[in-house]
Amino acid sequence: MEEHEDNVSIPEFNNLLQADPNLKRYENDFRRRHDMLRKQVLLLEEAEGGVDQFTRSYRSFGVQRLPDNSLFFKEWAPAAEALFLTGEFNGWDKFSHPYSKKEFGKWELTIPPKSDNSPAVDHRTRLKVVVHTKDGERLYRISPWAKYVTREEKSVIYDWVHWDPPQPYVQIHPRPKKPKSLRxxxxxxxxxxxxxxxxxxxxxxxxxxxxxxxxxxxxxxxxxxxxxxxxxxxxxxxxxxxxxxxxxxxxxxxxxxxxxxxxxxxxxxxxxxxxxxxxxxxxxxxxxxxxxxxxxxxxxxxxxxxxxxxxxxxxxxxxxxxxxxxxxxxxxxxxxxxxxxxxxxxxxxxxxxxxxxxxxxxxxxxxxxxxxxxxxxxxxxxxxxxxxxxxxxxxxxxxxxxxxxxxxxxxxxxxxxxxxxxxxxxxxxxxxxxxxxxxxxxxxxxxxxxxxxxxxxxxxxxxxxxxxxx
Missing domain, CATH: 3.20.20.80 (Glycosidases)
Structure with missing residues (x-):
């Protein structure tokens, strides 16, 4: 049963009204917005284990290197009929690496490491997602989660480039404290x-x-x-x-x-x-x-x-x-x-x-x-x-x-x-x-x-x- 706006509690709403009493007549709007936020946070807790895990989805979508050097690929493409991965790693073969369809429009693919146990896709090599639509079209796309894209000098189109440096830069200086006044x-x-x-x-x-x-x-x-x-x-x-x-x-x-x-x-x-x-x-x-x-x-x-x-x-x-x-x-x-x-x-x-x-x-x-x-x-x-x-x-x-x-x-x-x-x-x-x-x-x-x-x-x-x- 939906909670009525009058019953929605905004913890410190009186502080806002003290600053601007004119907002009192729009109290129901504020309560409705706050209730929408509250329900969204509760849904994230129930369905995704909380906002911390949900907002770290960049660790599971796109491409991830697993502990055994396998590569895990994941995309959300609800209207697609099929998804494939192509790139320099497979000689741009458009069909050799199909994604598996999962629930809620998600697609997944795992590629085992090479014989020398190095990842199947080398650092700084190009990739494309091949999308087959329900209308029979074949589309070439960049992963929405791509971490690095580049453009060839004579091209107007950007390429998805796998970014997985052997020795990534490690930041050593802590964040400064929040300034009291910004300049x-x-x-x-x-x-x-x-x-x-x-x-x-x-x-x-x-x-x-x-x-x-x-x-x-x-x-x-x-x-x-x-x-x-x-x-x-x-x-x-x-x-x-x-x-x-x-x-x-x-x-x-x-x-x-x-x-x-x-x-x-x-x-x-x-x-x-x-x-x-x-x-x-x-x-x-x-x-x-x-x-x-x-x-x-x-x-x-x-x-x-x-x-x-x-x-x-x-x-x-x-x-x-x-x-x-x-x-x-x-x-x-x-x-x-x-x-x-x-x-x-x-x-x-x-x-x-x-x-x-x-x-x-x-x-x-x-x-x-x-x-x-x-x-x-x-x-x-x-x-x-x-x-x-x-x-x-x-x-x-x-x-x-x-x-x-x-x-x-x-x-x-x-x-x-x-x-x-x-x-x-x-x-x-x-x-x-x-x-x-x-x-x-x-x-x-x-x-x-x-x-x-x-x-x-x-x-x-x-x-x-x-x-x-x-």
Whole structure:
């Protein structure tokens, strides 16, 4: 029997109401959201053994080397008729290594080691998943869980490259303590050089990090790290969510960059893009199993018309597994200290903010226009991250002004630590472009600088990549 919203308890909801009494009339919305979160956590406990195990699914999906040097492959492709593995290891034979079909759209394959007991697939050799659809098509795909993908110089398509170095980089410096106040240096590794070329992780480590430290920054926010086939997207059309961009170097070189930053007392945040994904099929998530859905809603709900990209189905169990494990992967494997969640306005509302002006009327933040499935995904992400990593930092990019965005989940909020004060850089641009010096309105400037929700921490800034690059 469903629990009525009036009976749902939010442990510290009164704290939120004390900060903003206007939210009292939307109490049922908060209780419904919190109940959705509570039920999701209970389901994870019952079905998966808890959030810790569920969010470590990168240890079972994709490709894993077993203790006996066998290789275990696992994918989720619910609409596929058959799956095969091909690659340099088997001379690109399309049928010699079939996956076995399991429950709930999952497919598994185990390949024993070679005669010399080394793994059947060598480090840095190419692989492909061959998907046979119910319509008889044969598709070549990259595993959604691929840890490393590269592109040949004369090709526009990325290849899945098996990454299993004999001596992987081991980070030695602990994470710095969470700064009381952030001073953020936003950076794009590829443009971190005065030379007309794509710069490297090593260049950033040796030439840029020392300057950042000398300037007094205590936080670096790295954009364009998650692999993106279209370089001009500045990292916002993601094709491989678990792969650090190979344009700048290897995964080990990114790990070294973060390790050196930690040795300088600098925390490192990842600009994470879970609001949408590239429409690429051959080297992206789109149509992985041959269907128009899989990780996404079917069109039209699953398409972002302005970004020309696909939108995740946050109510899908396997999509939750994929995205939550993705956050955990970057925290565990690379030792990032937190995330800037990009473009979450698109997630919060069914209209994605397209053609919508937000006036601050509270009715804009509640009701049928709110996509509560994706909103609860953000609550769940923050709940898990802050439970597992108390010093984890999460920043929200939202243009709408959603109330309680940066209030704790226990209070009924979404759980972010900070929100970007996005009106401030726009105000400086307007002043510099449109006004003479003597026309500056100090009252208006002060209003813009202080226009924030009570009790929610903001990050003020003069400019970011939005102002510089776009």
């Amino acid at each position: 953020i240096y936003e950076a794009h590794v590829g443009i971190g050089s005065p030379e007309p070329k794509i710069a490297s992780y090593n260049n950033f480590t040796h030439n840029v990090l020392p300057r950042i430290k000398d300037l007094g920054y205590n936080c670096i926010q790295l954009m364009a790290i998650m692999e993106h086939a279209y370089y001009a997207s500045f990292g916002y059309q993601i094709t491989s969510f678990f792969a650090a961009s190979s344009r700048y170097g290897t995964p080990d070189e990114l790990k070294e960059l973060i390790d050196v930053a930690h040795s300088m007392g600098i925390v490192v945040l990842l600009d994470v893009v879970h609001s949408h994904a590239s429409k690429n099929t051959e080297d992206g998530l789109n149509a992985f199993d041959g269907s128009d859905s899989c990780f996404f809603h079917s069109p039209p709900r699953g398409e972002h018309t302005l970004w020309d990209s696909r939108l995740f189905n946050y109510a899908s169990w396997e999509v939750l597994r994929f995205l939550l494990s993705n956050l955990r992967w970057w925290m565990e494997e690379y030792c990032f200290d937190g995330f800037r969640f990009d473009g979450i306005t698109s997630m919060l509302y069914h209209h994605h903010g397209i053609g919508t002006g937000f006036s601050g009327d509270y009715n804009e933040y509640f009701g049928l226009q709110v996509d509560e499935e994706s909103l609860v995904y953000l609550m769940l992400s923050n709940h898990i991250l802050h439970s597992l990593y108390p010093d984890c930092i999460t920043i929200a990019e939202d243009v709408s002004g959603m109330p309680a965005l940066c209030r704790r989940v226990e209070e009924g909020g979404l759980g972010f630590d900070y929100r970007l004060a996005m009106a401030i850089p726009d105000k400086w641009i307007q002043i510099l472009k449109e006004l003479k010096d003597e026309e500056w309105d100090m009252g208006n400037i002060v209003f813009t600088l202080t226009n924030r929700r009570y009790g929610e921490k903001c990050i003020a800034y003069a400019e970011s990549h939005d102002q510089v690059l776009i």
